Amino acid sequence: MAGTTGNPTALSMARYALGLVLKKSDPERALAQFDEAAELAASVRNFWWYGIALMEAAATRAVHADPATGVAALAVVLDHWDRVGDWTQQWLNLRYVVRLLVRVGADEDAVVLHHALVAAGKPSPLDARRLDHAAAALGDEGFAAAARRGSALTGSGAVALARARLAARCRSPGRPGRASSSVVGVVTSAPPSS
DSSP: OTTOTTOHHHHHHHHHHHHHHHTTTOHHHHHHHHHHHHHHHHHTTOHHHHHHHHHHHHHHHHHHSOHHHHHHHHHHHHHHHHHHTOHHHHHHHHHHHHHHHHHTTOHHHHHHHHHHHHHTTOOOSOOHHHHHHHHHHHHHHHHHHHHHHHHTOOHHHHHHHHHHHHHHHHHSTTSOSSOOHHHHGGGGSOOOOO
16 A cells, blocks of 8 residues: 555554455454554554544444454443543444344343434434334333433433443353453553543
Protein backbone atom coordinates (compact mmCIF):
# COMPACT_ATOMS: atom_id res chain seq x y z
CA MET A 1 0.00 0.00 0.00
CA ALA A 2 1.72 3.09 -1.25
CA GLY A 3 1.92 5.94 1.24
CA THR A 4 1.05 3.87 4.31
CA THR A 5 4.51 2.51 5.16
CA GLY A 6 5.50 3.73 8.61
CA ASN A 7 2.23 5.57 9.25
CA PRO A 8 0.45 3.60 11.99
CA THR A 9 -2.86 5.45 11.56
CA ALA A 10 -2.93 4.84 7.80
CA LEU A 11 -1.98 1.21 8.34
CA SER A 12 -4.70 0.92 10.98
CA MET A 13 -7.27 2.32 8.55
CA ALA A 14 -6.15 -0.11 5.85
CA ARG A 15 -6.36 -3.11 8.20
CA TYR A 16 -9.77 -1.96 9.38
CA ALA A 17 -11.05 -1.61 5.80
CA LEU A 18 -9.77 -5.08 4.91
CA GLY A 19 -11.45 -6.45 8.03
CA LEU A 20 -14.78 -4.99 6.92
CA VAL A 21 -14.41 -6.63 3.52
CA LEU A 22 -13.67 -10.01 5.13
CA LYS A 23 -16.11 -9.77 8.06
CA LYS A 24 -18.84 -12.00 6.64
CA SER A 25 -16.88 -14.25 4.29
CA ASP A 26 -13.82 -14.94 6.49
CA PRO A 27 -14.43 -13.79 10.08
CA GLU A 28 -11.15 -15.25 11.41
CA ARG A 29 -9.09 -13.23 8.94
CA ALA A 30 -11.27 -10.20 9.60
CA LEU A 31 -10.61 -10.51 13.34
CA ALA A 32 -6.87 -10.57 12.74
CA GLN A 33 -7.19 -7.38 10.67
CA PHE A 34 -9.36 -5.61 13.27
CA ASP A 35 -7.03 -6.63 16.11
CA GLU A 36 -3.99 -5.37 14.21
CA ALA A 37 -5.83 -2.15 13.34
CA ALA A 38 -6.57 -1.60 17.04
CA GLU A 39 -2.97 -2.31 18.04
CA LEU A 40 -1.64 0.13 15.42
CA ALA A 41 -4.06 2.86 16.49
CA ALA A 42 -3.22 2.30 20.15
CA SER A 43 0.50 2.60 19.37
CA VAL A 44 -0.05 6.25 18.38
CA ARG A 45 -2.82 6.92 20.92
CA ASN A 46 -5.47 7.36 18.23
CA PHE A 47 -8.40 6.61 20.52
CA TRP A 48 -11.07 6.94 17.88
CA TRP A 49 -9.53 4.47 15.39
CA TYR A 50 -8.64 2.20 18.29
CA GLY A 51 -12.28 2.18 19.39
CA ILE A 52 -13.65 1.68 15.89
CA ALA A 53 -11.40 -1.34 15.28
CA LEU A 54 -12.09 -2.66 18.77
CA MET A 55 -15.84 -2.36 18.21
CA GLU A 56 -15.84 -4.14 14.85
CA ALA A 57 -13.74 -6.94 16.32
CA ALA A 58 -16.17 -7.23 19.23
CA ALA A 59 -19.18 -7.25 16.91
CA THR A 60 -17.57 -9.95 14.78
CA ARG A 61 -16.79 -12.02 17.87
CA ALA A 62 -20.36 -11.55 19.11
CA VAL A 63 -21.65 -13.16 15.90
CA HIS A 64 -19.00 -15.78 15.10
CA ALA A 65 -17.28 -16.71 18.39
CA ASP A 66 -18.49 -18.28 21.60
CA PRO A 67 -21.10 -15.90 23.10
CA ALA A 68 -19.01 -15.42 26.26
CA THR A 69 -16.19 -14.09 24.09
CA GLY A 70 -18.57 -11.63 22.44
CA VAL A 71 -19.94 -10.59 25.83
CA ALA A 72 -16.47 -9.78 27.17
CA ALA A 73 -15.45 -7.97 24.00
CA LEU A 74 -18.56 -5.78 23.85
CA ALA A 75 -18.20 -4.87 27.54
CA VAL A 76 -14.68 -3.57 26.85
CA VAL A 77 -16.05 -1.45 23.99
CA LEU A 78 -18.80 0.01 26.22
CA ASP A 79 -16.09 1.12 28.64
CA HIS A 80 -13.93 2.55 25.86
CA TRP A 81 -16.66 4.75 24.37
CA ASP A 82 -17.68 5.81 27.88
CA ARG A 83 -14.11 7.02 28.53
CA VAL A 84 -13.77 8.68 25.12
CA GLY A 85 -17.25 10.21 25.26
CA ASP A 86 -18.27 9.38 21.69
CA TRP A 87 -22.03 8.86 21.85
CA THR A 88 -22.40 8.23 18.13
CA GLN A 89 -20.21 5.15 18.43
CA GLN A 90 -21.68 4.13 21.79
CA TRP A 91 -25.19 3.99 20.27
CA LEU A 92 -23.83 1.83 17.46
CA ASN A 93 -22.20 -0.44 20.03
CA LEU A 94 -25.52 -0.75 21.86
CA ARG A 95 -27.00 -2.09 18.61
CA TYR A 96 -24.31 -4.78 18.63
CA VAL A 97 -25.18 -5.57 22.26
CA VAL A 98 -28.85 -6.00 21.27
CA ARG A 99 -27.86 -8.46 18.53
CA LEU A 100 -25.81 -10.48 21.00
CA LEU A 101 -28.65 -10.50 23.54
CA VAL A 102 -30.95 -11.89 20.86
CA ARG A 103 -28.33 -14.52 19.98
CA VAL A 104 -28.16 -15.74 23.58
CA GLY A 105 -31.94 -15.70 24.11
CA ALA A 106 -32.07 -12.66 26.42
CA ASP A 107 -35.27 -11.40 24.79
CA GLU A 108 -36.38 -9.12 27.60
CA ASP A 109 -33.03 -7.30 27.78
CA ALA A 110 -32.94 -7.02 23.97
CA VAL A 111 -36.44 -5.49 23.94
CA VAL A 112 -35.54 -3.00 26.69
CA LEU A 113 -32.45 -1.83 24.79
CA HIS A 114 -34.37 -1.82 21.49
CA HIS A 115 -36.86 0.63 22.98
CA ALA A 116 -34.06 2.74 24.49
CA LEU A 117 -32.53 3.03 21.01
CA VAL A 118 -35.86 3.90 19.40
CA ALA A 119 -36.71 6.46 22.12
CA ALA A 120 -33.35 8.14 21.44
CA GLY A 121 -34.15 8.30 17.72
CA LYS A 122 -31.54 5.65 16.87
CA PRO A 123 -32.05 2.65 14.61
CA SER A 124 -32.42 -0.74 16.21
CA PRO A 125 -31.29 -4.05 14.77
CA LEU A 126 -34.61 -5.65 15.71
CA ASP A 127 -37.02 -5.89 12.82
CA ALA A 128 -40.74 -6.68 13.07
CA ARG A 129 -40.15 -10.44 12.85
CA ARG A 130 -37.68 -10.41 15.74
CA LEU A 131 -39.95 -8.18 17.79
CA ASP A 132 -42.87 -10.55 17.17
CA HIS A 133 -40.68 -13.46 18.31
CA ALA A 134 -39.71 -11.55 21.48
CA ALA A 135 -43.35 -10.63 22.13
CA ALA A 136 -44.34 -14.29 21.84
CA ALA A 137 -41.54 -15.31 24.22
CA LEU A 138 -42.29 -12.59 26.80
CA GLY A 139 -46.08 -12.46 26.53
CA ASP A 140 -48.00 -9.25 25.99
CA GLU A 141 -47.54 -7.93 29.53
CA GLY A 142 -43.85 -8.80 29.69
CA PHE A 143 -43.19 -7.23 26.30
CA ALA A 144 -45.11 -4.05 27.22
CA ALA A 145 -43.22 -3.76 30.53
CA ALA A 146 -39.87 -4.16 28.76
CA ALA A 147 -40.92 -1.56 26.19
CA ARG A 148 -41.87 0.93 28.94
CA ARG A 149 -38.58 0.37 30.79
CA GLY A 150 -36.54 0.86 27.63
CA SER A 151 -38.45 3.94 26.49
CA ALA A 152 -37.73 5.61 29.84
CA LEU A 153 -33.96 5.01 29.73
CA THR A 154 -31.49 7.79 29.05
CA GLY A 155 -28.37 7.06 27.01
CA SER A 156 -26.37 6.61 30.20
CA GLY A 157 -29.08 4.36 31.58
CA ALA A 158 -28.98 2.21 28.45
CA VAL A 159 -25.20 1.87 28.74
CA ALA A 160 -25.48 0.99 32.43
CA LEU A 161 -28.12 -1.64 31.67
CA ALA A 162 -26.04 -3.11 28.84
CA ARG A 163 -22.96 -3.20 31.06
CA ALA A 164 -24.88 -4.91 33.87
CA ARG A 165 -26.44 -7.49 31.55
CA LEU A 166 -23.11 -8.29 29.90
CA ALA A 167 -21.41 -8.59 33.30
CA ALA A 168 -24.18 -10.92 34.51
CA ARG A 169 -23.69 -13.09 31.43
CA CYS A 170 -19.96 -13.33 32.20
CA ARG A 171 -20.75 -14.55 35.74
CA SER A 172 -23.73 -16.81 34.98
CA PRO A 173 -23.39 -20.47 35.96
CA GLY A 174 -22.23 -22.51 33.02
CA ARG A 175 -20.78 -19.45 31.32
CA PRO A 176 -17.09 -18.74 31.50
CA GLY A 177 -15.88 -15.43 32.81
CA ARG A 178 -13.80 -13.07 30.74
CA ALA A 179 -12.45 -14.90 27.74
CA SER A 180 -8.76 -15.55 27.56
CA SER A 181 -6.56 -13.13 25.68
CA SER A 182 -5.68 -15.84 23.18
CA VAL A 183 -9.33 -15.95 22.10
CA VAL A 184 -10.21 -12.30 22.39
CA GLY A 185 -6.93 -10.79 21.20
CA VAL A 186 -6.45 -7.08 21.66
CA VAL A 187 -9.90 -6.72 23.20
CA THR A 188 -8.66 -7.82 26.62
CA SER A 189 -5.54 -5.67 26.53
CA ALA A 190 -5.61 -2.39 28.37
CA PRO A 191 -6.96 0.43 26.23
CA PRO A 192 -4.77 3.46 25.64
CA SER A 193 -4.99 6.09 28.35
CA SER A 194 -6.88 9.21 27.44
